[in-house]
Amino acid sequence: xxxxxxxxxxxxxxxxxxxxxxxxxxxxxxxxxxxxxxxxxxxxxxxxxxxxxxxxxxxxxxxxxxxxxxxxxxxxxxxxxxxxxxxxxxxxxxxxxxxxxxxxxxxxxxxxxxxxxxxxxxxxxxxxxxxxxxxxxxxxxxxxxxxxxxxxxxxxxxxxxxxxxxxxxxxxxxxxxxxxxxxxxxxxxxxxxxxxxxxxxxxxxxxxxxxxxxxxxxxxxxxxxxxxxxxxxxxxxxxxxxxxxxxxxxxxxxxxxxxxxxxxxxxxxxxxxxxxxxxxxxxxxxxxxxxxxxxxxxxxxxxxxxxxxxxxxxxxxxxxxxxxxxxxxxxxxxxxxxxx
Amino acid sequence: xxxxxxxxxxxxxxxxxxxxxxxxxxxxxxxxxxxxxxxxxxxxxxxxxxxxxxxxxxxxxxxxxxxxxxxxxxxxxxxxxxxxxxxxxxxxxxxxxxxxxxxxxxxxxxxxxxxxxxxxxxxxxxxxxxxxxxxxxxxxxxxxxxxxxxxxxxxxxxxxxxxxxxxxxxxxxxxxxxxxxxxxxxxxxxxxxxxxxxxxxxxxxxxxxxxxxxxxxxxxxxxxxxxxxxxxxxxxxxxxxxxxxxxxxxxxxxxxxxxxxxxxxxxxxxxxxxxxxxxxxxxxxxxxxxxxxxxxxxxxxxxxxxxxxxxxxxxxxxxxxxxxxxxxxxxxxxxxxxxxxxxxxxxxxxxxxxxxxxxxxxxxxxxxxxxxxxxxxxxxxxxxxxxxxxxxxxxxxxxxxxxxxxxxxxxxxxxxxxxxxxxxxxxxxxxxxxxxxxxxxxxxxxxxxxxxxxxxxxxxxxxxxxxxxxxxxxxxxxxxxxxxxxxxxxxxxxxxxxxxxxxxxxxxxxxxxxxxxx
Numbered sequence: 001x002x003x004x005x006x007x008x009x010x011x012x013x014x015x016x017x018x019x020x021x022x023x024x025x026x027x028x029x030x031x032x033x034x035x036x037x038x039x040x041x042x043x044x045x046x047x048x049x050x051x052x053x054x055x056x057x058x059x060x061x062x063x064x065x066x067x068x069x070x071x072x073x074x075x076x077x078x079x080x081x082x083x084x085x086x087x088x089x090x091x092x093x094x095x096x097x098x099x100x101x102x103x104x105x106x107x108x109x110x111x112x113x114x115x116x117x118x119x120x121x122x123x124x125x126x127x128x129x130x131x132x133x134x135x136x137x138x139x140x141x142x143x144x145x146x147x148x149x150x151x152x153x154x155x156x157x158x159x160x161x162x163x164x165x166x167x168x169x170x171x172x173x174x175x176x177x178x179x180x181x182x183x184x185x186x187x188x189x190x191x192x193x194x195x196x197x198x199x200x201x202x203x204x205x206x207x208x209x210x211x212x213x214x215x216x217x218x219x220x221x222x223x224x225x226x227x228x229x230x231x232x233x234x235x236x237x238x239x240x241x242x243x244x245x246x247x248x249x250x251x252x253x254x255x256x257x258x259x260x261x262x263x264x265x266x267x268x269x270x271x272x273x274x275x276x277x278x279x280x281x282x283x284x285x286x287x288x289x290x291x292x293x294x295x296x297x298x299x300x301x302x303x304x305x306x307x308x309x310x311x312x313x314x315x316x317x318x319x320x321x322x323x324x325x326x327x328x329x330x331x332x333x334x335x336x337x338x339x340x
Numbered sequence: 341x342x343x344x345x346x347x348x349x350x351x352x353x354x355x356x357x358x359x360x361x362x363x364x365x366x367x368x369x370x371x372x373x374x375x376x377x378x379x380x381x382x383x384x385x386x387x388x389x390x391x392x393x394x395x396x397x398x399x400x401x402x403x404x405x406x407x408x409x410x411x412x413x414x415x416x417x418x419x420x421x422x423x424x425x426x427x428x429x430x431x432x433x434x435x436x437x438x439x440x441x442x443x444x445x446x447x448x449x450x451x452x453x454x455x456x457x458x459x460x461x462x463x464x465x466x467x468x469x470x471x472x473x474x475x476x477x478x479x480x481x482x483x484x485x486x487x488x489x490x491x492x493x494x495x496x497x498x499x500x501x502x503x504x505x506x507x508x509x510x511x512x513x514x515x516x517x518x519x520x521x522x523x524x525x526x527x528x529x530x531x532x533x534x535x536x537x538x539x540x541x542x543x544x545x546x547x548x549x550x551x552x553x554x555x556x557x558x559x560x561x562x563x564x565x566x567x568x569x570x571x572x573x574x575x576x577x578x579x580x581x582x583x584x585x586x587x588x589x590x591x592x593x594x595x596x597x598x599x600x601x602x603x604x605x606x607x608x609x610x611x612x613x614x615x616x617x618x619x620x621x622x623x624x625x626x627x628x629x630x631x632x633x634x635x636x637x638x639x640x641x642x643x644x645x646x647x648x649x650x651x652x653x654x655x656x657x658x659x660x661x662x663x664x665x666x667x668x669x670x671x672x673x674x675x676x677x678x679x680x681x682x683x684x685x686x687x688x689x690x691x692x693x694x695x696x697x698x699x700x701x702x703x704x705x706x707x708x709x710x711x712x713x714x715x716x717x718x719x720x721x722x723x724x725x726x727x728x729x730x731x732x733x734x735x736x737x738x739x740x741x742x743x744x745x746x747x748x749x750x751x752x753x754x755x756x757x758x759x760x761x762x763x764x765x766x767x768x769x770x771x772x773x774x775x776x777x778x779x780x781x782x783x784x785x786x787x788x789x790x791x792x793x794x795x796x797x798x799x800x801x802x803x804x805x806x807x808x809x810x811x812x813x814x815x816x817x818x819x820x821x822x823x824x825x826x827x828x829x830x831x832x833x834x835x836x837x838x839x840x841x842x843x844x845x846x847x848x849x850x851x852x853x854x855x856x857x858x
Contacts, residue, residue, distance in 0.1 A: 213428045219426065224491070225439075
């Protein structure tokens, strides 16, 4: 978008409603919302690299990038859902299910190994969307149910988790997870490509406008002729697809479908999206912010791991505290804007 | 252009519209007016596809039509601007303007440059200069309303329905809006204009249709209908010489020398109230008169702390009350019986006993534990005193009749031992017998020394029930009727008066003849 002009052209007939100071501080708080996470990420990375010699090494960065990639793909789908004002708790289970299905299907070739998890997870996402949009059930409950359901399918596929399917390390599918291009892992490239695509879809397509409109004011969106139900169904399907794909890529990387992965991932993804500046109440958010949010969470985890003396359980304490700060800041900024 | 014939619509228990004929012609601004429940909004909703008619025919552009959804009506060229701005506040002005029909370039991606330019042009046409890239919510309400208007007319609308478009506009913005309406009229667009502000109707409208109780009581050129006649039609009263009939039987019975128990001084809420002052003495029933939207409900809510005021203050029994806080108002002894008892009052799933005790609970509990015996005593007292007809105190309130529900609410507030009772349309929607009982109760309560502020759309109830009537118009006090002047005739004349100055929403014109300043 072009934002060349910075001087506000105010509504001629309501000058007293918008003193120039109000416009400016409104803009400042919008900037804080938009780039706060990015600034924090940069500061955190500088501090970490000054404190630990091991932080800014190729190995460490690559590890962080790879482990971020899978969460990032899940957070991508989650961003769409949260911008519509919804929530998707099923993604952690779908991530694990996608991984196991991909590992099992990898014996039939790469295409099947990718399509099977996408089909199953996409279908579950579609059912989520249908129940939420058509039957008007609460997203929280619907996706909680499918989170449990998907876990159940996962357990039955793996004989209560006792069976682990392995991926042939020489297969092309394994390369998708383990290979590298120009020194950067393939999953990272895929993630970057998906984020560019996601950003274009959200910002530059009519569908993207509907996503914002539905989250911003559902009744108004309906009165303006936006296909509210179709938009909701689409975002939950998309979220399911993203979770399935992330699971499949993760299986390729690990060369096996690990059943215990993915629990709690839905909360991690939601945290990343919210930290990235997307409003949990919907109607406002950015794809790029979610990527920054994921990276920030991973840097915090990495730093705490580097401080060997700290129990790794503190990761969650710090991540949780961070999330609380962001949400408080968002509420505060939002309230201030309403007052102005 | 758009017309209906023999239109009827029934909701469970209510006949909202019965054989209504209505025609909006191209190049004409048609006023649609009527009091609450007259059927205006139902008619609009049938015209715009939100409701389906039970009987009758809608003709659009010479052919019979049936709109199943608002979207179909919009596609056919019927645009509606709602009282509340129905846009997405977090999205930019341009995105709101073009949602669903954004100009697209290559690859089907939105061409923002073109969209911003077109949005800017569309708004400039309406005399609005804003940065279309900024979020909508940074605009004032008036400017937002103009964006909604721009959206409505830019979809090649041939009929534009405006439901109280000026209720949140500044006088200056109203002028701009009227400019746009005149432009629409010149373009041959049919405008249906709903408003309660008589001055506006006479200024901008060509034709008028008055609805009452779901029926058309008048339709014709607005210039041929004088103000007083219009008000009489709306309220369903004849302007006969009824001067002496409603003579104040209450006037002498109360001690008018007593110090006011409630004094509201110069209450002001932007766009809603202008310097409204009201005082009520113990044992006195003061009526708040005026048309719907004149600021009656807002005044009551402002006194009860349910609406934050911009300026002004409220004094109860000599003690100043913090405004904008319901708990503070309740502690001071102000109780409000709200207009919409379903949405703001009763909890239908709870029992009569629980509903009555709800507000009084904090005073009835010790260390967080509820004193059951005391509640039983209080509930019993009020059920007898207010003659609440319920099988037992444990019956669900949702199962009671409207009149008894209203009494339960009244009991709830009386259990708080208020000094002042604000009643907003206490008899709406309840049957005739129950109505008389509630009215009798109000009288008894006043006799017991309570100060009562009564709001009613029924002129008869207002006149008969009140010792004094304060008449509101466009959020300001226009007249105060006292003593022998408390008649329906005077009330209607006060409502119909043309404004002294040209300003649509001038500040209050004082408390009128015979009034007292506090």
